[in-house]
Amino acid sequence: MIGGSDAVYEILSKETLAPAIREYVIHAPEVARTGKPGQFIVLRLHERGERIPLTIVECNPEAGGVTLVVQEVGKSTREMGDRFHVGDAVLDFAGPLGEPSEIERYGTVVCVGGGVGIAPIYPITRALKQAGNTVIGIIGYRSRELMFYHDKFQAVCDELHVMTNDGSYGGKGFVSDPLRTILESGRDVARVWAIGPAIMMKVCSDITREFDVPTVVSLNSVMIDGTGMCGGCRVNVGGEARFACVDGPEFDGHQVDFDLLMSRQGYYADEEACSLDRYLTAAGEGTAT
Amino acid sequence: MIVEKQTPMREQPPAERRCNFNEVPYGYSEDEAIQEAQRCLQCANAPCIGGCPVGIDIPRFIEHVKERRFAEAIATIKGANDLPAVCGRVCPQETQCQGVCTLGARFEPVAIGRLERFCADWEAENEPCCPEVSPDTSRRVAVIGAGPAGLTAAGELRKRGHAVTVYELLHEAGGVLMYGIPEFRLPKTIVRREVDALCQMGVEILVNKVVGQIYTVDELLANGYDAVFIGTGAGLPRFLGIPGENLNGVYSANEFLTRTNLMRAYRFPEYDTPIKIGERAVTVGGGNVAMDSSRTALRLGAAESIIVYRRGEEELPARAEEVHHAKEEGIRFQLLTNPIELIGEDGRLTGVRCVRMELGEPDDSGRRRPVPIEGSEFVVEADTVVIAIGNGPHPLIPQTTEGLELNRWGNIVADPETGQTSKVGVFAGGDIVTGAATVIEAMGAGKRAAAAIDAFLSDNR
Numbered sequence: 032m033i034g035g036s037d038a039v040y041e042i043l044s045k046e047t048l049a050p051a052i053r054e055y056v057i058h059a060p061e062v063a064r065t066g067k068p069g070q071f072i073v074l075r076l077h078e079r080g081e082r083i084p085l086t087i088v089e090c091n092p093e094a095g096g097v098t099l100v101v102q103e104v105g106k107s108t109r110e111m112g113d114r115f116h117v118g119d120a121v122l123d124f125a126g127p128l129g130e131p132s133e134i135e136r137y138g139t140v141v142c143v144g145g146g147v148g149i150a151p152i153y154p155i156t157r158a159l160k161q162a163g164n165t166v167i168g169i170i171g172y173r174s175r176e177l178m179f180y181h182d183k184f185q186a187v188c189d190e191l192h193v194m195t196n197d198g199s200y201g202g203k204g205f206v207s208d209p210l211r212t213i214l215e216s217g218r219d220v221a222r223v224w225a226i227g228p229a230i231m232m233k234v235c236s237d238i239t240r241e242f243d244v245p246t247v248v249s250l251n252s253v254m255i256d257g258t259g260m261c262g263g264c265r266v267n268v269g270g271e272a273r274f275a276c277v278d279g280p281e282f283d284g285h286q287v288d289f290d291l292l293m294s295r296q297g298y299y300a301d302e303e304a305c306s307l308d309r310y311l312t313a314a315g316e317g318t319a320t
Numbered sequence: 321m322i323v324e325k326q327t328p329m330r331e332q333p334p335a336e337r338r339c340n341f342n343e344v345p346y347g348y349s350e351d352e353a354i355q356e357a358q359r360c361l362q363c364a365n366a367p368c369i370g371g372c373p374v375g376i377d378i379p380r381f382i383e384h385v386k387e388r389r390f391a392e393a394i395a396t397i398k399g400a401n402d403l404p405a406v407c408g409r410v411c412p413q414e415t416q417c418q419g420v421c422t423l424g425a426r427f428e429p430v431a432i433g434r435l436e437r438f439c440a441d442w443e444a445e446n447e448p449c450c451p452e453v454s455p456d457t458s459r460r461v462a463v464i465g466a467g468p469a470g471l472t473a474a475g476e477l478r479k480r481g482h483a484v485t486v487y488e489l490l491h492e493a494g495g496v497l498m499y500g501i502p503e504f505r506l507p508k509t510i511v512r513r514e515v516d517a518l519c520q521m522g523v524e525i526l527v528n529k530v531v532g533q534i535y536t537v538d539e540l541l542a543n544g545y546d547a548v549f550i551g552t553g554a555g556l557p558r559f560l561g562i563p564g565e566n567l568n569g570v571y572s573a574n575e576f577l578t579r580t581n582l583m584r585a586y587r588f589p590e591y592d593t594p595i596k597i598g599e600r601a602v603t604v605g606g607g608n609v610a611m612d613s614s615r616t617a618l619r620l621g622a623a624e625s626i627i628v629y630r631r632g633e634e635e636l637p638a639r640a641e642e643v644h645h646a647k648e649e650g651i652r653f654q655l656l657t658n659p660i661e662l663i664g665e666d667g668r669l670t671g672v673r674c675v676r677m678e679l680g681e682p683d684d685s686g687r688r689r690p691v692p693i694e695g696s697e698f699v700v701e702a703d704t705v706v707i708a709i710g711n712g713p714h715p716l717i718p719q720t721t722e723g724l725e726l727n728r729w730g731n732i733v734a735d736p737e738t739g740q741t742s743k744v745g746v747f748a749g750g751d752i753v754t755g756a757a758t759v760i761e762a763m764g765a766g767k768r769a770a771a772a773i774d775a776f777l778s779d780n781r
Contacts, residue, residue, distance in 0.1 A: 061534040075491055081583065081592035082491070107592055123491040125528035255583065255593070258489050258530070259715060260499075260555040261575035267566055272559060277715065291566055294667035298568040302594035309589050 040074070040124040043096050045117050048179035051103040052147065053112050054088070060095035062087075062126045068134065068154035069249065069281055072097065072126030073257040076111055080122065083107055084257050086151035086249065086280070087127060097126075100150030100179075106306040113314065128257050129280045132247070134158045137221035139165040141213060142188075143206050143235055145227025146172065149180050151249060152226040157187040159224075165189050167213060167220075171206035171227075175199035207234045214242040222247065225284060229293045236284030246284035250275045252295055267291050324427040327356040329434055334648040338618045341503040341586055344645060345434075350388070353438040357386035359423065360430045367420040368432060373764030374407075374472070376400040378417055378432055385435055394443040397436060398451050402475035402518060403468065403763065405444070405510045406497055408437025411760045412639050444513055453521055454481035459777045462487060462545040464531045464717060467495020468759045469551030469750025471515065472766030473773070474523045477549075480774045483522075485545075487529040489716070492582065495553055497759065499582040500574070502612050504619065508581070532720035537746060546780070547745045547773045550721075550732060551766060554751035555714035559707055560604065564662030569596070569669030573609045573708035580616050598703020600624045602672050604659055605708035606631065611642040613706040614651045625651050626700065630658040630677050630690045654700065658692065662705060671701045711756050721746075731755055739769030747773055 041058040048054050062072060071086045089098035103112045115121065132155045140159050144152040149170050160166045168188035172178050173196045184191055192209040193201030202209065206227070214220060223246040225235040232248040239246040252275045254264035259277035266275055267288035273279065329352075331337075331345040348356065360382040368378040376397055384393035397404045413419075413433035421429030443449050459482045463470045466488035474484045492498050494511045519525060531540070537548050557572035559565050576595070579585040583593035601617035603610050606629035617625040627646070629636065632655050636643055647653070654674070661673040676696035679688035713730045725733040725742035732741055732748040739747035749765030751757055 061529075065534050079584070079591045123528050125489065125491070125530055127533050128530060255575060255578050256490060256499075258555070260557070261578050262557040262559065262572040263575045265559075265566060272566065291667070295566070295568060299594050299596070302588065302596070306589045306592060306594070 039120050040122075041120045042115055042117050043094070045115075048100065049177045051112070052100065052177070052179060053103070054098060054100050054150075054179075055111075056091070056094075056096040056098050057121065057124060058095050059097050059124045059126070060092075062097050062124070063090045063095045064092045066090040066097060066127035067131035068158045069132030069151075070127040070129045071257070071280060072099070072124060072128065074121050074125075075123035076107060076115065077122050081107055082123075082255060082257065084128075084251070084254055084276075086251075087154065088150045089154055097124075100147065102147035105303050106310045109307065110310060125257070129276060130278070132158065132224075132281060134162050136163040139167065139218065139220050141167045141169060141210060141220055141223045143169045143210055143223065143225040143227070143231075144171070144184075145206050145225075145231040146177075148227030148231070148249075149184075152224060153180055153183055153187075155224055155226075156184065160187045160189075168192065169194065169206045169209050171195070171231075172200070173197070205234070206231060207238055210235055211238050214238065214244065220244050223284075224248075229289050229296060232284060232287075233289035236287065236289070240285050247281050248284040248287060249280045250282060250287065250292060251280065252292060253299065266295075322423070322427065323359050326359075326428045326431040326434075327352050329431070334650070337504065338615075338649040341619055343507050344504055347441055348434055348438040350390075350442075353385050353435055354388060356431050356435060357382045360386070361422055363422045367422060368417040368430075371417040371420040372400075373416065373760045374401045374767050376417075376436075381439065382430065382432070382435060385439065390439060390442045391447055391449065394439040394449045395451075397439055398449055401763070402451075402472055403514045404436050405440035405514055406468075406506060407760055407763070408433050408435075408440055409506050409510075410497075410501060412758060414640065416760065444510075448517070448520075450517070450520055451475075451479055453479055456483070457481040457777070459483070459546045460485070460544055461547045461549065461773060461777075462540045463549045463551065464537070465489070465495060465550065465552040465750075465752075466493035466515070466525055466527075467551055467553050467750065467762065468497065469553070469752075469762040469766040469769075470495070470549065471518060472763040473549045473551060473749065473770045474525075475518050475521065476767050476770030477773060478518070478521050478523045480770070482774070482777065484524065486523060486525045487531045488525065488527045489530060489552075490582065491527050493525050493527060499578040500609065500612070502577065502581055502616050504615070505612065530716070532716040537717065537721040537724070537743070541745055546777055547747065549739070549766070549769055549773060550717050550741070550746065550748040550752060551750045551762070552714045552717050552752045553762075554711040554756040556712040557707070558710050558712060560659060560709065562659060562661055564664060564669070565707075567662055567664040567669040568667050569598070569664070569703055570662055570705045570707065573603075573605070573613045573706050574711065576613055576706045577609070577616065580620065586620055595620060596704065597622050600626070600702050601704040601706065602626045602628055602700055602702040603706045603708055604628050604672075605710075606636040606638060607708065607710070608638045608642050610706075610708035611638045611646045611651075613708050615646055615649060617704065617706065618649055618651070622704070626654055626702075627651055628654045628657050628659055628672065628674060628700065630656065631687065632656055632679060635687050656690065658690065659705075660697070663699065669702060669705060671699045672705060673697060673699050711751075713752050713755070717752070729755065736765075737768060738772035739765060740772060745776065
């Protein structure tokens with residue numbers, strides 16, 4: 032019988048993957064049972080917290096756990112890293128939200144992950160592999176010490192390219208470099224997934240457009256409710272306003288207006304800095320700048 | 321002797337209140353309430369009851385107030401209405417109970433809304449009134465959406481002895497009462513108090529539940545629920561469809577109000593969710609949500625808050641009281657004006673290009689259709705624009721429920737008397753059926769559906 036409250040969203044595990052990048056498994060059985068690759072959740076740490084959208088990395092229905100990877104970039108994500116430990120609970124946790132990735136047997140696919148986008152593209156990569164695709168992975172980090180999930184990708188990719196911007200591991204450069212090389216080599220790539228910073232997704236989409244390869248990107252625009260109500264996450268796709276939360280978060284990368292996305296992502300930069308400074312000052316760490 | 325005028329309600333002076341989020345009217349004292357109750361004629365035919373979408377026995381509760389029997393007054397109200405502190409504040413009484421008040425034919429009608437509010441607030445400060453709950457029927461009903469329709473349906477079903485679970489998508493129950501209507505018009509502590517009262521009656525409310533994803537409606541019916549009520553509201557914001565709507569500084573009213581109300585952005589950085597307002601805010605629209613948005617903009621610190629509406633003053637769909645309050649606070653009304661483009665620099669809004677309108681022939685709604693006056697374009701400078709032109713049905717349940725008949729706008733088709741949908745055991749009511757309407761109309765639909773669900777459960781024993 033359905034019903035009854037399971038509303039203690041306890042942190043079952045917490046691992047530091049790299050500096051300021053942490054992996055959490057949070058107890059949320061209903062989401063763990065139904066969440067699919069490409070979907071996201073919204074969590075809130077406490078009474079005064081904001082609603083934080085995070086893409087689902089993994090669902091474990093048996094243990095009732097949902098895996099998330101959090102990059103500590105602002106006040107809320109820092110606070111989660113500093114103050115929320117195994118056994119603690121976050122106040123709110125809602126999901127799954129958004130449309131799942133369209134996992135099919137396409138043939139050969141390329142999965143491109145950049146920075147913290149490597150976490151959300153991992154379950155998609157794995158699902159594509161399980162669906163019988165030949166999977167080429169390209170993952171990129173700023174530097175060697177920020178690497179995570181490298182081994183996980185190794186296990187689900189037929190071919191893996193690792194890039195670091197500074198060349199401290201793997202190839203030196205950007206994820207777009209091997210993507211271009213692969214497409215130029217004339218290999219029959221049926222579809223590309225690219226998840227990461229907006230600029231990375233833009234560059235990858237520009238390249239795949241040249242080769243006419245369908246490309247899926249996942250947009251992390253600013254949102255409040257995550258359920259279709261605020262419209263704050265609206266993005267321009269093919270000249271039309273679409274809501275990342277309910278129409279996406281995945282869209283055709285060739286149709287997305289990335290400049291608009293980046294402009295909208297930056298709208299609260301001052302407030303975000305103010306909030307972080309205030310938090311760090313209170314935590315006795317001085318200011319962020 | 322008949323007192324021609326209503327007992328006035330004291331309120332925060334406009335110059336003060338435009339800078340804070342505290343509630344505007346203070347409410348009646350006991351003596352003021354009794355004084356107002358004495359104006360009621362106690363008509364035998366009681367037209368006011370028929371004017372109330374949930375059918376409160378208005379003369380009876382007013383008689384109790386007159387006799388200083390406040391506990392009985394609130395019990396009478398609560399027999400028909402589970403959210404009296406809310407309704408006393410946000411119902412459009414002037415077109416409902418007070419609109420048909422016999423006294424109103426010649427003088428000011430009895431201030432029924434203020435009296436209802438008084439009784440509810442008296443209860444909160446004195447003795448809680450818990451409505452009687454019938455013995456357990458062992459039937460279970462799932463309610464989707466904890467807004468006015470869902471909460472009312474839940475309360476009514478619980479009173480009839482059914483076990484009720486309310487599934488809410490957001491992190492707090494209340495729906496539009498929580499995310500939409502501002503604190504200065506409906507304090508959130510009051511919403512919480514009314515929600516708590518339902519929980520006291522044994523209604524189970526689960527927040528953060530994405531029904532449609534974690535369970536479909538069919539799964540609820542297959543797993544222990546005997547009936548489902550859908551009250552998921554009109555949550556999908558409409559935009560104007562003009563150039564520049566994606567500029568930074570352009571908000572849907574839903575986003576603007578949700579940030580402020582549900583997320584408490586007016587207390588940023590103490591609360592984590594920010595909002596930006598700037599010097600000049602323009603709200604597009606003429607309904608209650610537009611009034612709420614423009615008044616919120618002032619309180620967030622806008623030096624100037626302007627309403628742009630394409631028709632004239634007489635056509636404003638907002639309640640007269642809200643328009644009055646807005647004007648008192650210094651909101652500027654730019655009427656017969658339609659935005660045609662939002663302009664900006666470097667992705668940031670700087671102004672609204674508008675065109676002046678004149679009223680032509682009546683349209684389908686019976687209101688005179690506004691027509692643009694050629695060559696009358698002008699620009700209103702703005703740092704923030706709030707689009708308050710209405711909402712469409714929240715799509716989650718309609719999209720994930722098989723066999724649920726929808727109309728061409730995506731609203732659920734349901735019998736207006738019973739809420740019965742095209743699916744057996746599935747009922748719906750409120751804005752998800754009618755499109756955006758009032759709190760009390762949604763509550764009326766919830767109440768009628770509860771009666772129909774009760775009958776359905778008795779027939780299917």
